[in-house]
Amino acid sequence: MTVSLKALAFAAAALVTAALPARAEIEIQEVTTPGGISAWLVEEPSIPFVALELRFKGGGSLDAPGKRGATNLMVGLLEEGTGEMDARAFARALESLAASFEYDTFDDTISVSAKFLTDTTDEAMALLRGSLVEPAFNQVAIDRVRAQVLSGLASDATDPDKIVSRTFDRLAFGDHPYATSIQGTRESVAALTREDIVAAHQAAFTRDRVYASAVGDITAEELSVLLDTLLGDLPESNAPLPGAAPFLLEGGLTVEPFDTPQSVVLFGQEGLERDHPDFIAAYVINEVFGGSGLTSRLMNEVREKRGLAYGVYSYLVPKDHAALLMGSVASANARVAETISVIREEWAKIGREGLTEEELAAAKTYLTGAYPLRFDGNGPIANILVGMQMDGLGPEYVTERNAMIEALTLDEVNRVAAELYDPEKLHFVVVGQPEGLESQ
Incomplete structure (x- = not known):
């Protein structure tokens, strides 16, 4: 099914004024899928639109020793294609559904945000599943996204705001992952291989560390099926989380x-x-x-x-x-x-x-x-x-x-x-x- 971008724009705009009252009084349903995935749901059927939020605990802190920046680079590649679908085909498919996906890496989490129309739920979730469970990680895309990361790192090296943040972290956290940027260094990113990216993906996306919420035109039963279909093929668990990060700076x-x-x-x-x-x-x-x-x-x-x-x-x-x-x-x-x-x-x-x-x-x-x-x-x-x-x-x-x-x-x-x-x-x-x- 092809849906115009105008339809999504209408839905998004309407949500600002019509989705819920301007009070923090919402009915939250706690959903547990047959596969054991927990989620929170707020049903709002007045507009045929759903917002889905996923968080995977661990984030950039899961980078293997000597592979700093692998998780960040891996997440940057999730929208670069799945299976036989390259980045352009993935973007065209997403646009045809009037859906949007956003992926981001932080110290402790990977965030995945999806917005889609109710009528295209199956197609949108098939596309999202491909990016999360079966990303292509082809070498052309790796080289292109790596070049973007390296360009950003070169710019950061002359940015006082970035320098002060990274200096503070280095002094405060010693040898903990927090001490270095999730983007890695120019040297560490340049040395990353496809195998490193695949390993980072396997470490980051596991069912035991996922948190989910959905708001919109979807029932608890529908969300339960959606989440098991979307995430059920991920491994149950993988790499251990890092330990505590003592604050090393004195006055x-x-x-x-x-x-x-x-x-x-x-x-x-x-x-x-x-x-x-x-x-x-x-x-x-x-x-x-x-x-x-x-x-x-x-x-x-x-x-x-x-x-x-x-x-x-x-x-x-x-x-x-x-x-x-x-x-x-x-x-x-x-x-x-x-x-x-x-x-x-x-x-x-x-x-x-x-x-x-x-x-x-x-x-x-x-x-x-x-x-x-x-x-x-x-x-x-x-x-x-x-x-x-x-x-x-x-x-x-x-x-x-x-x-x-x-x-x-x-x-x-x-x-x-x-x-x-x-x-x-x-x-x-x-x-x-x-x-x-x-x-x-």
């Missing part, structure tokens, strides 16, 4: 010289795991401290009061094998030392004094009011649901999350701030030519 400063008029800075310390009982409190604290744009403390002190930077941000980074509390800023070489000093002072202040009643109330109002707006269509909802599963949250979290935030007391959040924010553990990595700063 201090690392300067990586680079010829640029503006220094780029990453700063961080150990944070809280997503399943830590104080994580929600830490999330609210960070919103006040550096997560809320122009109204955050960091933005007020660094940008509004002193004009030291255009923007400064902080964020929680709960990885599967490590948890960080981090931030970023860029400032002129002549002013970056002052910028760092202000950030360190604010880090100490929030640990020492915590939040005010007014700050906590404002954060609660914003976070609880903004939360339902995330549920604005089939795709975003499916993405949220699969993320919740990976975080070990139950379906009830959708309706209980705002109540958890509202229940936080000032004493509770200030206890967490005092325990979490430690300027003696805070490490800054600076890439540029910062005046008056040296590694320490």
Whole structure:
């Protein structure tokens, strides 16, 4: 069946306004297929359209020793053909169905997103299955995608943002996979063979590590059949996951010289795991401290009061094998030392004094009011649901999350701030030519 792109565009646009109410009140069904695959489903039959999200735990961290970048390259090849179908034929088939597939690699996961019309479910899933279970990995495609990765790596070598991120990771994580980029190095990627890519595929795509969610015009019975057909031929399990990644950086400063008029800075310390009982409190604290744009403390002190930077941000980074509390800023070489000093002072202040009643109330109002707006269509909802599963949250979290935030007391959040924010553990990595700063 051939469906026009206009049909898919209509469906996608309609979902924004018609899929679900602007409240985080959705009915989540938990589905377990005969083959043992678990998934969450939200049925929405008003528009003949389905969003399917798959996550495979492991991601780039599963790269074999000496094969860094293999998983990333492998995932980049999934849309390059299956069986006798080359990349062009695959793209034409996808377009004829008015469907879309997206594949991506992260430190801990591989994500697969599919959007398709109900009438073309069988054809779309046959195409997706081919890319996931029987990718062609022909040498012409390998050489082309490898060249794209190598070009990106060459560009990254002159990008201060990439340099600071990779320097921070290298210093923080030692010999753990987190210490190096999932894209690999120019040397490691150039040396990858087809056999390495096949091995990476076998390690990454297993049934015991898949998380799935679907939102749209599909029933639980239909989803169950779909998932077993789509994924049933994958191996049950394969390569072991990496172990914990101890955070090796102590408090201090690392300067990586680079010829640029503006220094780029990453700063961080150990944070809280997503399943830590104080994580929600830490999330609210960070919103006040550096997560809320122009109204955050960091933005007020660094940008509004002193004009030291255009923007400064902080964020929680709960990885599967490590948890960080981090931030970023860029400032002129002549002013970056002052910028760092202000950030360190604010880090100490929030640990020492915590939040005010007014700050906590404002954060609660914003976070609880903004939360339902995330549920604005089939795709975003499916993405949220699969993320919740990976975080070990139950379906009830959708309706209980705002109540958890509202229940936080000032004493509770200030206890967490005092325990979490430690300027003696805070490490800054600076890439540029910062005046008056040296590694320490």
